[in-house]
Amino acid sequence: MSDFLQQLQGFLAASPTPYHATANMAQSLQRAGYTFLPESEAWQMQAGGRYYTTRNGSSLVAWTLPKTAALETSGLRMVGAHTDSPCLKVKPKPELHRNDYHQLGVEVYGGVLLNPWFDRDLSMAGRVSYLNAAGQRCQNLIDFQRPIAVIPSLAIHLDREANKNRAINEQTYLPVILGQGAEAHDFKQMLTAQLAAQGVTDVTDILEYEVVLYDTQPPACIGMDQAFIASARLDNLLSCFIGLTALLEADSDMGTLLVCNDHEEVGSMSASGAQGPMLKQVLERMLPEPEARARMLAHSVLISADNAHGIHPNFADRHDENHGPLLNAGPVIKINANQRYATNSETSALFRHLAQLDGLPVQSFVVRSDMGCGSTIGPITAAELGVRTLDVGVPQFAMHSIRELAGVEDCTTLTTILRRFYTTTEV
Ligand code: ZN
Numbered sequence: 322m323s324d325f326l327q328q329l330q331g332f333l334a335a336s337p338t339p340y341h342a343t344a345n346m347a348q349s350l351q352r353a354g355y356t357f358l359p360e361s362e363a364w365q366m367q368a369g370g371r372y373y374t375t376r377n378g379s380s381l382v383a384w385t386l387p388k389t390a391a392l393e394t395s396g397l398r399m400v401g402a403h404t405d406s407p408c409l410k411v412k413p414k415p416e417l418h419r420n421d422y423h424q425l426g427v428e429v430y431g432g433v434l435l436n437p438w439f440d441r442d443l444s445m446a447g448r449v450s451y452l453n454a455a456g457q458r459c460q461n462l463i464d465f466q467r468p469i470a471v472i473p474s475l476a477i478h479l480d481r482e483a484n485k486n487r488a489i490n491e492q493t494y495l496p497v498i499l500g501q502g503a504e505a506h507d508f509k510q511m512l513t514a515q516l517a518a519q520g521v522t523d524v525t526d527i528l529e530y531e532v533v534l535y536d537t538q539p540p541a542c543i544g545m546d547q548a549f550i551a552s553a554r555l556d557n558l559l560s561c562f563i564g565l566t567a568l569l570e571a572d573s574d575m576g577t578l579l580v581c582n583d584h585e586e587v588g589s590m591s592a593s594g595a596q597g598p599m600l601k602q603v604l605e606r607m608l609p610e611p612e613a614r615a616r617m618l619a620h621s622v623l624i625s626a627d628n629a630h631g632i633h634p635n636f637a638d639r640h641d642e643n644h645g646p647l648l649n650a651g652p653v654i655k656i657n658a659n660q661r662y663a664t665n666s667e668t669s670a671l672f673r674h675l676a677q678l679d680g681l682p683v684q685s686f687v688v689r690s691d692m693g694c695g696s697t698i699g700p701i702t703a704a705e706l707g708v709r710t711l712d713v714g715v716p717q718f719a720m721h722s723i724r725e726l727a728g729v730e731d732c733t734t735l736t737t738i739l740r741r742f743y744t745t746t747e748v
Pocket residue numbers: 403556557585627628
């Protein structure tokens with residue numbers, strides 16, 4: 322297996338939450354010589370410098386400044402993606418004890434495809450706020466790693482109509498089972514014990530937490546020719562990884578930027594989401610003078626990378642007959658007349674041209690005219706910044722399932738195109 326695929330699988334497995342994804346991307350940037358600029362401090366930047374910042378521990382912006390060119394005349398080559406994925410999130414007071422079973426109540430985050438969550442070996446991860454022995458408020462990432470929870474299906478014998486019409490009630494069907502026994506169970510005690518196992522031993526009180534369930538089955542390359550990658554959170558950690566790899570590999574004389582936002586799956590309206598001010602504020606600090614910044618943005622382009630729907634051979638009628646992207650046939654330019662995608666002919670021409678320069682394939686997607694269209698951070702960021710934008714993505718199956726499927730070839734193709742985008746002198 323290539324280094325790229327090995328690292329991709331490692332990143333997917335080590336990033337069960339946006340917090341972990343952001344920490345892992347920060348670590349890669351740090352290793353590559355990028356300087357962390359905390360939002361709360363004064364920023365000193367210089368020509369040719371490489372920097373990154375984070376917000377809420379779940380969104381990240383990384384950028385490089387041009388060595389010689391002026392930002393206001395050369396602009397920024399920007400790539401955007403999102404760190405969050407639909408999942409089940411542990412409720413604030415989650416303990417349930419029913420029929421001898423210890424359970425946790427969960428909330429649904431984003432548009433989860435719920436059926437595949439049943440009968441999986443689940444673990445939990447997130448972040449925890451606690452008081453330490455000195456009475457200080459601290460925060461730590463947590464990851465149980467091992468399978469500790471499950472949502473068993475109801476047997477078909479007890480629901481003969483299951484294959485025809487089993488609708489899932491989010492409140493009553495989804496509480497996860499942790500174990501059994503008469504004694505009380507306490508989720509905060511579980512968190513304290515796990516923190517201790519991770520070496521955090523001075524917890525005196527768990528104040529709050531954000532913890533989600535995830536599948537412990539590791540990512541894998543599958544298929545007779547191993548042409549597919551199967552994993553949780555391909556939407557959209559795949560694009561985060563591809564954007565980061567392209568950024569780190571591009572030795573660019575131009576200004577480059579990667580933005581990975583949280584909360585795309587719930588509409589992007591948050592302090593760290595694409596509809597929040599994070600990216601705008603980074604750009605303001607990069608180039609404080611409004612007129613110069615406006616000129617920089619006029620010279621800039623944003624490629625919003627988020628996975629697309631590949632045409633499924635068993636459900637081919639869900640696609641327009643001329644716009645059914647195939648896995649492993651190239652990244653997809655996403656187009657929508659009603660601006661659900663930010664692509665226009667000018668920006669998609671740029672992407673197509675960049676692909677052509679390396680002889681790489683590109684596909685295009687429009688949703689069936691009688692179906693609603695999804696969206697991404699593309700149109701939101703375009704509207705916030707007024708920057709030329711296009712939406713692209715690797716085609717995949719099973720979007721928002723607990724295990725999604727994409728084509729290996731498309732991952733490397735998109736990386737190559739984005740690397741070229743980062744170094745191109747003309748946008
Ligand atoms: Zn997405």
